[in-house]
Amino acid sequence: MALAFLTTAVFCLSLLAGGGADLRLTTALLAVGLVLCAWDRRLPGRLAAGGPEVRRLAVWLGLYVSAALISIVWSVYPQGTVLYSLDLLLFLTLLYLTAFSLGHEGARRLWGAVLLAVSLACAYGLADYLLSPGGHFPRLRLSGTFTYPNAFAPFAGCALCLLMAWSGRLPWADRPFPWWLHTVLGGLAVAALLGANSRGLLLVLPAALVLVWWGPSAWGRRLRLKRLVTAGLLGLALFSAVVLLKPVVTGEPLAVDSFLRVWQHRLRLSEPGTLPEQTDPGTPPDGLAGGEPPPGSGEPPWPGAEGGAPSSGLTALISSLSAGPGGRLAFWAAAADVIADQPLTGTGAGTFAKVHLSYQVHPRYYASEAHSHYLQVWAETGVVGVVAWLGVVVAGLLVLRSARRQVQSRAEDSDADLLRGLGGGFVLVVLHTALDLALSVPAVQAVLWLMLGTFCLFALPPVRPGDGGGRTRTRAPRRETGRGAGRRGPGLLVRVGLVGLAVVVCLPALSMATAHSGYRLASGGRWEEGLNRLFLATRLNPLDPTPHYLLATFLDRMAALSDGGGADLRAMALDELEAAIRLDPRNPNLWYVKAEVLAESGDHGAATASLRQAVDIAPYMPEYRYRLARMYADEGRHRDALTEVTEILGWWDVLMLNGAARTAVGHLEDDIYALAGESAFHLGDPQSARAFAERSLSVNPQNSAAQRLLRDVEEALSGR
Numbered sequence: 001m002a003l004a005f006l007t008t009a010v011f012c013l014s015l016l017a018g019g020g021a022d023l024r025l026t027t028a029l030l031a032v033g034l035v036l037c038a039w040d041r042r043l044p045g046r047l048a049a050g051g052p053e054v055r056r057l058a059v060w061l062g063l064y065v066s067a068a069l070i071s072i073v074w075s076v077y078p079q080g081t082v083l084y085s086l087d088l089l090l091f092l093t094l095l096y097l098t099a100f101s102l103g104h105e106g107a108r109r110l111w112g113a114v115l116l117a118v119s120l121a122c123a124y125g126l127a128d129y130l131l132s133p134g135g136h137f138p139r140l141r142l143s144g145t146f147t148y149p150n151a152f153a154p155f156a157g158c159a160l161c162l163l164m165a166w167s168g169r170l171p172w173a174d175r176p177f178p179w180w181l182h183t184v185l186g187g188l189a190v191a192a193l194l195g196a197n198s199r200g201l202l203l204v205l206p207a208a209l210v211l212v213w214w215g216p217s218a219w220g221r222r223l224r225l226k227r228l229v230t231a232g233l234l235g236l237a238l239f240s241a242v243v244l245l246k247p248v249v250t251g252e253p254l255a256v257d258s259f260l261r262v263w264q265h266r267l268r269l270s271e272p273g274t275l276p277e278q279t280d281p282g283t284p285p286d287g288l289a290g291g292e293p294p295p296g297s298g299e300p301p302w303p304g305a306e307g308g309a310p311s312s313g314l315t316a317l318i319s320s321l322s323a324g325p326g327g328r329l330a331f332w333a334a335a336a337d338v339i340a341d342q343p344l345t346g347t348g349a350g351t352f353a354k355v356h357l358s359y360q361v362h363p364r365y366y367a368s369e370a371h372s373h374y375l376q377v378w379a380e381t382g383v384v385g386v387v388a389w390l391g392v393v394v395a396g397l398l399v400l401r402s403a404r405r406q407v408q409s410r411a412e413d414s415d416a417d418l419l420r421g422l423g424g425g426f427v428l429v430v431l432h433t434a435l436d437l438a439l440s441v442p443a444v445q446a447v448l449w450l451m452l453g454t455f456c457l458f459a460l461p462p463v464r465p466g467d468g469g470g471r472t473r474t475r476a477p478r479r480e481t482g483r484g485a486g487r488r489g490p491g492l493l494v495r496v497g498l499v500g501l502a503v504v505v506c507l508p509a510l511s512m513a514t515a516h517s518g519y520r521l522a523s524g525g526r527w528e529e530g531l532n533r534l535f536l537a538t539r540l541n542p543l544d545p546t547p548h549y550l551l552a553t554f555l556d557r558m559a560a561l562s563d564g565g566g567a568d569l570r571a572m573a574l575d576e577l578e579a580a581i582r583l584d585p586r587n588p589n590l591w592y593v594k595a596e597v598l599a600e601s602g603d604h605g606a607a608t609a610s611l612r613q614a615v616d617i618a619p620y621m622p623e624y625r626y627r628l629a630r631m632y633a634d635e636g637r638h639r640d641a642l643t644e645v646t647e648i649l650g651w652w653d654v655l656m657l658n659g660a661a662r663t664a665v666g667h668l669e670d671d672i673y674a675l676a677g678e679s680a681f682h683l684g685d686p687q688s689a690r691a692f693a694e695r696s697l698s699v700n701p702q703n704s705a706a707q708r709l710l711r712d713v714e715e716a717l718s719g720r
Contacts, residue, residue: 026086027509031502033093036101038498053395053402054099054456060391065092067385068349075348076355076586078543082508084350087442089505091449098453099460104415107454108169111418112177114447115168115185118159122188125152129195130242133250151441153198154432157205158425158447160189164227165212165421167414176414183230190235191242200435204428212424328372328435330365335375337361346382354586355379357618363651364658366620369440373433376440393430396452400426403458419458426451511541519550530554538579545580549590552576556597570601588614592624595631604635615644620655622648622665626672633679642679645672670700677709686713 050058068085075081102110162168163186168177177185193201213224246252337359338347347355353368360366370376378386400423407415429448433439439448515537522530534554537547552573559569577594584590591614598607608631614624629644649672656662677692690713696706 026083026090027506030086030090030093030505033090033097034498034502034505037093037096038495038502050456050460051402053399054459057392057395057399057452057456060388060395061092061095064385064388064392065089067381067388071346071348071381071385072543074345075351077348077351077584079508079541079545079583080350080354081348082541082543086505086508087445088349091446094446095449095453095456098450099456102453102457104458105174107457108414108418109171110450111162111166111422111454112169113171114450115159115162115177116171118155119185119188121152122156122159122192125195126188126191126238126242130246130249133252150196150198150200150436151438151444153193153196153201154429154436154438155441155444155447156189156192156196157201157208157428157432160186160193160205160228160231161208161212161424161428162418162421163189163231164209164224165424166417169414182227183234186227186231187234187238190231191239192235194235194239195242198436200432201428203435204431207431208424208428211427212420215420327365327367330360330362331356331367331369331371332375333361334359335370335372335379338379339375342382343378344382344384346378346380346385349380349385351380351586352376354584357586357588357621358616360618360620363620363655364661366658366661367437369437371437372435373437373439392452396426396455399452399455399459403455406461407458415458419455422451422454426455508541508544511537511544512546514540515544515547515550518547519554522554527554527558543583545583545587545590548576548580548583549593552580552593552597556593556600559600567601570597573597574601586617588618588621588624591617592627595627599631604631607631608635620651622652622655622668622672626668626675629675629679633675633682638679638682642676642683645676645679648672649676670696670703670706672696673699674703674706674709677706677713681709681713681716686716689713690717 065085065088068081068088072078072081072085098107098110163182168182168185169175170177176182193205209228213221213228215221215224334356335352338352338355352370356366356368356370370379374386374389377389381388400419404416404419404423407419426448429438429444429451438444514533518530518533518537520530521533524530531551531554534547534551537544538551541547555569555573555576559566559573562569574594574597577590577597581587581590581594591610595607595610595614598604598610608628611624611628611631615621615628618624625644625648629641629648632638632641632644652669652672656666673692673696677689677696680686680692681689689709693706693710693713696703697710700706
C-alpha cells in the first residue's frame with residue numbers, strides 16, 4: 001500500500017508541476033521509479049504471470065520506446081530526442097509500477113486521487129478565468145501545463161467518462177466518494193469542457209460517452225445517464241455563473257457576447273473580415289501593407305497582397321479557412337511533407353518543432369506540434385514508430401477486454417465500472433489525439449499510460465494470499481508458481497543495470513543545471529568559475545548544444561570587453577558555435593548568433609552566408625530576414641536588400657494576425673519600412689522611398705532613420 005501512495009504522489013506532483021515537462025522533475029521521478037523497479041520483489045513474478053495480451057502490449061511498448069531511443073542516431077536535434085526519451089521512460093516506469101506493483105485497492109485509490117487532481121485543476125481554471133482580466137479559459141498559470149485549452153479538454157473528458165461510470169474511491173479511505181462530492185466533480189468537468197472550446201473533443205466525446213453508457217444492465221444504463229445529465233446541468237449552471245459574474249469581478253463588459261463570438265468564429269458562422277482576431281488592437285491598418293505596391297515602385301503586387309492573404313495554392317485554402325481548421329491544415333501539411341522526405345527513419349523523436357520551421361506552409365501558423373499525434377510520431381520516428389504506436393493502441397484495447405473478463409468473472413462491480421470509465425477515456429484520448437496535440441502535454445500522456453497500466457493490473461490473474469495490496473485473495477493459477485514466481489526480486493545484473501540507468505538519466509538535467517549556474521556566475525562577474533562550469537557542462541552531456549551556445553555567448557561578451565584579446569576570444573566563441581550547430585543544425589538562432597560574431601570579427605561575407613542559412617531554415621521568421629537585408633544594405637547591395645524586405649512585406653499582414661507573432665516581432669514594422677525606403681532611394685526611386693518612409697512614420701513617428709530618409713527624399717525631389 002505504501003507503493004500505491006507513492007505512485008499517487010508521483011502522479012499528482014507530476015500533474016501540478018507540468019506533467020514531467022520540467023527536466024529536473026522528470027529525471028528525479030524517473031530515477032526513483034527505476035530504483036523502485038530494481039528492488040521490487042514481486043515484479044518478476046507478476047510479469048511472468050501476465051497473459052498473452054499483456055505480453056503483446058509489452059512488446060509493442062518496447063518497440064515504441066526503442067524507436068524513440070534509436071532515433072537519436074539520425075536525429076536532427078539529439079538533445080530533443082534525449083528529453084523526449086526521458087519522458088517516455090518515465091511514463092513506461094509509471095505504467096509498470098501501476099501494473100505490476102499496485103494491488104486492486106491501490107489502483108482504486110490512485111484513480112480517486114487522479115479525479116481529485118483533475119477537479120482541482122478544473123476549479124483553478126474557472127477561478128482564474130473569473131478573477132483575471134481578459135484571458136481565454138482555462139488559464140492555468142500554476143505550471144503552464146494546460147495553458148492551451150485543447151490540451152485540457154481531453155483531460156476533463158476522461159474525468160467525465162470515469163465519473164459517469166464509477167463512484168470513485170477516496171485515496172485516504174476505503175470507501176467511495178460521497179454523492180455530493182461525486183456530483184460536484186462531474187459538474188466541474190463539464191464546466192471545464194464548455195470553457196475549453198475544443199471542436200475536436202465535441203466530435204469524439206459523444207462516441208466515448210456512448211461506450212461508457214452502453215451495457216447489458218438497464219439499471220446501470222439509467223444510473224450512468226442520470227449521472228451524465230446531473231453533471232451536465234450542474235456544469236452548465238457553474239460555467240454560466242462564471243461568465244455572468246466575470247464583469248462584476250473584473251469590471252469588463254459582459255462575456256456572453258465575446259464567448260458566443262468565439263464559437264461563431266470557430267464554427268465559421270461569422271462573415272470573413274468580421275472575426276474577433278482580425279480586429280484585435282495591433283493589427284496593421286489598411287494601406288501599403290494591405291496590398292497596394294508603393295506608387296512608382298515598378299514592383300508587382302506582393303504575394304498575398306489581396307486581403308492580406310497568400311494568393312494561391314494550399315496557403316490560399318488555409319487562409320480561407322482561417323476561422324476554422326486552417327491552422328490544422330497548415331500543421332498537417334507540414335507533417336506530411338516531413339513524412340514524404342523521410343518516411344522510414346523520421347527526423348528523430350521530439351524534433352518536429354525544429355523541422356517545422358523549414359516546412360512551414362503558411363506565415364501565420366507556426367507550432368511546435370503537428371496537432372496530430374499519429375502524424376507527428378510518423379514524422380519523428382518513421383514508419384516503425386507509427387506502426388508501434390498503433391500496435392500499442394490496439395494491444396491496449398485487447399488488454400482492456402481481457403481485464404473486463406477477469407473482473408466480470410469475479411463479479412466485482414466497482415472494478416468493472418472503473419474499467420468501463422477508463423475504457424471510455426482511453427478511446428476519447430486516442431481519437432482526439434488524431435486531431436490535436438493533447439498527448440504532447442505530459443500530464444495527459446501520463447494519464448494515458450496510467451490507464452494502460454491499470455488495464456494490465458486487472459488483466460492479471462488473481463494471486464495468493466499475502467501477495468498484495470488488496471487483490472482478490474484466491475489461490476493463484478498453477479503457472480504463477482512456476483519459473484520466475486518464486487524469485488525474491490530481479491537478479492543482481494538487472495538491479496545494477498536499472499540503478500546505472502537511473503544515474504545516466506540524471507546527466508542531462510545535471511548538465512543543464514551546471515550550464516545555467518555557470519552562465520549566472522559569468523554574468524555576475526565571476527568569469528573563471530563560470531567558464532569552468534560551462535566547460536564541465538559540455539562534458540556531462542555531449543549531445544546538448546545549450547552549454548556550447550551559452551559558452552559562445554559568454555566568450556563573445558568577454559571579447560567585447562577585452563582590449564587586445566578579442567580576436568582570440570571570438571575565435572573560441574566561433575568554435576563553440578560550430579559545436580552547437582553540429583548538434584542542432586536546424587536551430588536558426590545559432591546561425592544568427594554566428595553571423596553576429598562573424599560580423600564583429602570583420603568577416604562580412606561569412607556573416608551574410610550564415611544569416612542566409614538562418615533565413616533558409618526559418619523563411620517566415622522576419623527578424624532573420626530583416627537582419628539579412630540590413631547586412632545587404634550596409635554592403636551596398638540595395639537591390640538584394642529590397643528583395644528581402646519586399647518578401648517580408650508580402651506576408652507581414654498575415655503574420656500579424658497571429659497574436660504571439662505580433663507581440664514578438666511587431667516592433668520591427670517601422671524599421672522594415674524604413675529599410676525598404678532606404679533601398680528604394682539608393683536604387684533611384686524616390687517616390688517609393690517617400691511612400692515607405694511615410695508608412696514607417698505612421699507606425700512609429702519617432703523612427704529617426706525614416707525621418708532622415710524623408711528629409712533626404714524631399715531634398716532630392718526639390719533639387720530636380
